[in-house]
Amino acid sequence: MKIDIGIVGYGVVGNGTAKILEEKKELIKDKSGVEINLKKVFTRNWNKEFPFSLKEDQKAKSLEELLEDEDIKIIVELTGGIDFPYELLTKAIEKGKHIVTANKALLAEKGKDIFLKAEEKNIRIGFEAAVAGGIPIIRALREGLVANNIEKIYGILNGTTNYILTSMFKEGKDFQTALEEAKELGYAEADPTLDINGVDAGHKIAILASLSFGGFLNFSKIHIEGIENINLLDVELAKELGYTLKLLAIAKNQNGEAEVRVHPTFLPSDHPLAKVEGVFNAVMVEGDSVGETMFYGKGAGSLPTASAVVSDIVDIAKSISLGIGREIEITSMNWKHKDINLKKVSDFYTRYYLRFTVPDITGILAKIANVFAKYNISIAAVLQKETVLRYTQTENDKLVPLVILTHTASENNLQKAVKEIEDNKFTYEKTVLIRIEHEER
Amino acid sequence: MKIDIGIVGYGVVGNGTAKILEEKKELIKDKSGVEINLKKVFTRNWNKEFPFSLKEDQKAKSLEELLEDEDIKIIVELTGGIDFPYELLTKAIEKGKHIVTANKALLAEKGKDIFLKAEEKNIRIGFEAAVAGGIPIIRALREGLVANNIEKIYGILNGTTNYILTSMFKEGKDFQTALEEAKELGYAEADPTLDINGVDAGHKIAILASLSFGGFLNFSKIHIEGIENINLLDVELAKELGYTLKLLAIAKNQNGEAEVRVHPTFLPSDHPLAKVEGVFNAVMVEGDSVGETMFYGKGAGSLPTASAVVSDIVDIAKSISLGIGREIEITSMNWKHKDINLKKVSDFYTRYYLRFTVPDITGILAKIANVFAKYNISIAAVLQKETVLRYTQTENDKLVPLVILTHTASENNLQKAVKEIEDNKFTYEKTVLIRIEHEER
Structure with missing residues (x-):
C-alpha cells in the first residue's frame, strides 16, 4: 500500500x-x-x-x-x-x-x-x-521496557557539549578553544547557545521524563546548568580524582515526584557513560525489572x-x-493522565565536588570543615594542590585550590554552607560546585 | 480489554x-x-x-x-x-x-x-x-532501524562467558577457577557446556543475522569456537598489547553473503564493547543511515x-x-524471502593474534616471518617474551612465547602458514590463534 x-x-x-x-x-x-x-x-x-x-x-x-x-x-x-x-x-x-x-x-x-x-x-x-x-530510545521506553517502572533515566543527550568536554578532558584544551574547533568541524552551530547552556539537553530529558513517568511537566521549572563556565582546571582535577566531567541530563522518579536536572557532572571513570566520547549520545535507563540498560549512538547529524x-x-x-x-500505540506520553510535580532544587540530595580558592596557610581547612560539620555535610575526600592560582594583593599569600568531595548531602544545606564559607571570606573566589553522580552503597 | x-x-x-x-x-x-x-x-x-x-x-x-x-x-x-x-x-x-x-x-x-x-x-x-x-534489540532492528541496511551486527551475547573472561582479565584467574566461581554465584549453570562452547552465542547471532539480513540461514554451518581452551597467558598478553579478550558473536553482510562467526576475539581496549564487563551483554549495530549504535544491559536473569x-x-x-x-509487524524475520548463504571460514578476512612456542634461539623469527611472507600475510606487531614456558627435553633450549599480530589476512592463507610452521617444527606446541576485531583504516 x-x-x-x-x-x-x-x-x-x-x-x-x-x-x-x-x-x-x-x-x-x-x-x-x-x-x-x-x-x-x-x-x-x-x-x-x-x-x-x-x-x-x-x-x-x-x-x-x-x-x-x-x-x-x-x-x-x-x-x-x-x-x-x-x-x-x-x-x-x-x-x-x-x-x-x-x-x-x-x-x-x-x-x-x-x-x-x-x-x-x-x-x-x-x-x-x-x-x-x-x-x-523512545521506542524502547514505549514498548521494549513496558514491563518496567522506570526509576531513573539519564544520559549524555547533547553531542556538541560532549565533543567539547571530551576534547577538554582528553586533549587538555580550554573551553573556548574546544568550542571553536567544534564549530570548525561542524559539531557546533554558528550560534551554539542552546547546546552550551544545557537547554537542548533539558528539552530532551523533559521528553524522556514525561514518557518514563507518564505525565507532563513544567519545562520552565527544570534545573538547567550549561558548560559555559567550566574551567579546564576542574576537568583535570576530575581526571586526577578518578572521574570524568560530562554534561548529564538526569531524571529520577521519587515517590511520584520527579527530580529532573541538567548540569555538568562528575562521573566515576569506570561508569559506562564516562566512556561515551565526542559527538556520541547515550541514555541509561534503570527499570525495576530489567535493571540497567544503555542505548548508545549518534545523537545528531x-x-x-x-x-x-x-x-x-x-x-x-x-x-x-x-x-x-x-x-x-503502547505507552502514550501521558499514560498516568496526571501532571508530574518537579522536585525543587533545594530538595535535591546528591554528592558534590567543591573547589575553593584559599590562601596557603594553616587552619583554613579546619575552618571550612567546621562549616561543613555544622550543616551536617560529610566530607568524602579532600585534595589540596600546590598549584598557585594567583597571589593576594599583598603577595604574601599564595592562593591554591582546595577541593572537597562530599558524601550524599542536602543541596539546601550545601548551599548554606557554601554561602557561609564565602561570607566569611575563607575563599577568595566564587566556589566551583559540580555535582557528582555516583551512587553510594 | x-x-x-x-x-x-x-x-x-x-x-x-x-x-x-x-x-x-x-x-x-x-x-x-x-x-x-x-x-x-x-x-x-x-x-x-x-x-x-x-x-x-x-x-x-x-x-x-x-x-x-x-x-x-x-x-x-x-x-x-x-x-x-x-x-x-x-x-x-x-x-x-x-x-x-x-x-x-x-x-x-x-x-x-x-x-x-x-x-x-x-x-x-x-x-x-x-x-x-x-x-x-529485536524491536530496535524491526522498527527503530527500519531505514537502515544493517552492514554489521556483533556483540557480547553470553553473560556466563563474559563473566569468566572479565574475571580472567581483571583478576588474573585461570579459566577453571573463574568457571567454578561463576557456578557458585549462579552465573553459570551446573552444565555450562552450551555457554562455554559458544553455541548459545551462536544461536543468538543466527537470529540477529536472519532479522538483520532478511533471510534464514543454516545454523549448523556457522563457525563457532568457545572459550574452553583460553589460556590466562593470552588474556594477559592481550592486556599488554592494548586489547581485551571477549567472546564475540559477529555477523556481517557482504554482497548478499553473510559472514557469521563466534569466537574468542581481541578487541582494542578503547572499543565500546571492551568495557562491557561481567554478566552484561551488549550488541553493536552498524546501519548505513544511523552509523554505529550500541545496546547494553543484562542478557540473562x-x-x-x-x-x-x-x-x-x-x-x-x-x-x-x-x-x-x-x-x-514491521520487518519480518524473512523480509527478503530468500535464504542467506554463509561465507566459508576459509574465505574470512580478518586480523590475527598468533602465539607460537619457540626455542629461544636466533633465526627462529626469521624462519616464521618467511613463511608469513610466502603466504602474503603482513605482520603488524611482534612480541617475544623472556617468560620461559617450558624446557625441551635436552634442557638446552628454553621455550618462550612468540606473539605475532597480523594485518588483515586471508584465513585460508593464514591456516596454510600456520600448518607449514607447525609441520616444520618451528614451534613446539599447537599454535594459539585468536582473531582480532579491529578495523584497519
Missing part, C-alpha cells in the same frame, strides 16, 4: 529524510510492506543549493499545498523554533494528519497542548528523532536523525495502511 | 514472567490499555517450591488444558531444548494461538520451519527475550528476561485487542 507524506522544513535533517525515503524506497517496502511516497516538501527558500535534490513537482510553494492535500496522511515537521511549528502542528492535527517531528523544543515546552489535541483527534505523533538522534524520522514515518504509515491510529 | 494467556515452562524466566504479569497488571494496563490475564501455566512438576506462587486454578495438569482453551490467545513458551517446544509451537500455531518464546536454540535451529508455519496461519511470534535478555517476554506479550495482546495479527 502506498502512503503519501509531506515534509515541512528542508534543512540538514529534511534533506537526509528525503534522501532515505527516495533511495531506500524498496528496502522500506521489503521490510514493512508499505510504500512511502514523498509527495510534497515545503521550505521558505527553494533558491538555495540542497545536498539532496527533489523533483520539481515535490517542491511546494506554500504550506497549504501540504495541509489541503487530502492524499497526504503524515506531516513531517523538521523546522526549528516553537511558534511556527506549533501553529503548523495544530493545523495538521485539525486536518486529521498524523505527525512526525524532530522538534524537542516544541515538545518539551508545548508538548502537553499538542499531545492532548492529538489525543482528541486520534492523531499519532512520532518523535523518536527528538531525543538522541538515531538511537531508538543528517542521516542518523533521519533514520529515526523515517522509522516513525514507516510505523505510522503501517498503521494507516491497516486503518488504525493512536489506539495501536 | 482483557487478553488471556498461557505459559508453558515454569523455571527461572517463567517465574519472573508470572511475577511481573501479576504484580504489574495495573502498570501494564495504564501504559498499554490492555489487561493481561495469566490464565494457565503448565509445568511437568508442580511439586517443587517456586519463588513466585500461582493460584491453584492457574496450574494446568496438562498441555492440552492450554492448547484446547479457546480463551487463551497467546502461548508463552519458556521451556528448554528443541524437540518438545518445536512440537508445542507447531500445535499452538495450528490452533491459531500467537506465540512468545525465549528459546534461542529452537529459533536458530528450527526457525525457518516455525516462522513459515506462523506466516501461513497469520500468527505472531515474539522473540525479544531470545537474544540479549532484557535489551530490546529472571526479571530482565521476563521484562522482554512481557513486552512481547503486551505487544501481541494489543494487536489482538484491535483485531489484527502479523500484518502489523
